[in-house]
Amino acid sequence: MDVDEKWRTIAEQRTALAEVLAGLSPGDLDRPSLCAHWRVRDVAAHVALTPCSPGLPGILAAAVRARGDFDEVNRAMAVAHAERLGAGLADELRAVALSRRRPVITTVDNLLFDTIVHLQDVAVPLGLEVEAPRDGAREGADRVWRMGWPFWARRRMRGLRLVATDTDWVRGAGEPVHGSIRDLLLLLTGRTDVALPRLHGAGVRRLTSPG
Missing domain, CATH: 1.20.120 (Four Helix Bundle (Hemerythrin (Met), subunit A))
Incomplete structure (x- = not known):
């Protein structure tokens, strides 16, 4: 963009x-x-x-x-x-x-x-379903992935491979976590409880494990 x-x-x-x-x-x-x-x-x-x-x-x-x-x-x-x-x-x-x-x-x-x-x-x-703009969410996810404070996304997602299911976006290495780019953006920005039910893949269990 x-x-x-x-x-x-x-x-x-x-x-x-x-x-x-x-x-x-x-x-x-x-x-x-x-x-x-x-x-x-x-x-x-x-x-x-x-x-x-x-x-x-x-x-x-x-x-x-x-x-x-x-x-x-x-x-x-x-x-x-x-x-x-x-x-x-x-x-x-x-x-x-x-x-x-x-x-x-x-x-x-x-x-x-x-x-x-x-x-x-x-x-x-x-309780409203509002679609996020796909290109904007992809750009946003890229920005959050690159930055440190306040989200520390790369550190929090260490050992996971995030894969968007609705656009060409993959970041990280390890167990896969699949989801829409909107839900991955919510995950990266700390809205984990909201994003988790919409995500799937072997890496999701790591996101739900305490510590």
Whole structure:
């Protein structure tokens, strides 16, 4: 995918997330997402907030308040944005869908997998089946495989060979784990409990074994 294709996919995923949110009850918005300690509305607000980043000084100030815990920085900013927007979350996502602004500390490749995965973080707990864009998920899986923090995917998947069943993507060496590229992306980004029922192959038992 070239850069324009990546941004188009990000825009499509933001719009799809807005469609999921539209008409949700306050109770549904307050459901736990796949992200620990994040509500559905917080994840959506995080996606909406991305083009409106407070900038590096604001992020650093928030990091100081959170004593260097960047996960808590992200969560606190998302919660605050969710409370500000209230029922306007879907409209905000539509308004920023085409924006190519991004925080200085991230890249379009990171935003691509982040947006795809967060749509699933919202849809799955709501019992909705939302298809992930195959090319985007493949690019996202590649990016997560290459990076270290925060997922450490190659280290966690050592001894396994991940094989996508719906596109040309194979990574790692060892016992095979087969699944769609969407489910492999969810696995790589730590959504193991959600991905596992959809995966098959000799390596799956290693993923279910404690330690």
